[in-house]
Amino acid sequence: MKAWYLLYCKPRGESRALQNLTIQNIETYLPTIAVKKEQKGQVSVVKTSLFPSYLFIKFDPKEVSVSRINSTRGVVQVVGCKELMTPIDDGIIDAIRQQEYELNSMTQGSTDIGSSSNEEFEPKVINPGEKVRLTEGVFSTLEGIFQEKSGDKRCHVLFEIMGEMKSVKIPMSIVKPSD
Incomplete structure (x- = not known):
């Protein structure tokens, strides 16, 4: 079979x-x-x-x-x-x-998750290695590890997807420290 x-x-x-x-x-x-x-x-x-x-x-x-x-x-x-x-x-x-x-x-043709509109940006202090969650999107149910900021409004977060660690570039505006 x-x-x-x-x-x-x-x-x-x-x-x-x-x-x-x-x-x-x-x-x-x-x-x-x-x-x-x-x-x-x-x-x-x-x-x-x-x-x-x-x-x-x-x-x-x-x-x-x-x-x-x-x-x-x-x-x-x-x-x-x-x-x-x-x-x-x-x-x-x-x-x-x-x-x-x-x-x-x-x-939609980029590695960015979340909207690319000119959304309000609130600076957050999140240190590399800190556990984070997303406030929206497909990864909102997962906990990730903050890696680094990428410019003013973006950052890299490490997620475990199907047993493999993947770095994803996302807007800082949808990242929050994990509770």
Whole structure:
């Protein structure tokens, strides 16, 4: 029976692995997020992997050999070994898809979370390493760690997302010290 599995790829090789697995008619899912990059004064928006070096594949190990997948260009291996591969529940994949959708709909082409309007800014004194919460947005239920200020109105907050720490740039106006 087909099930989702986690695939470890070569560094920055997720796209190559995805392309080669698609050619082999293996269902793939690579969660991505829009990130604003600034290089030489030019700002561009690029899609980057939400989980670098990992992607999800859906296949039946009885129909498609694991060695065939592991020998695909860009792939290192299916996480686990043949006898111990643990299928990932469809509900987890759906939750990741939902989180990916929410993150990308909030960013609207940037890594900023929250509105980019000229909102009132109240200076707050929050020290690096301090636990914080957001007053709005998809991360409002999570506790994060304040990293640093980024200009007058923005800051970087570290969140644990699906077991991996991710730094997110957000408006200071929606950050408050955790209770």
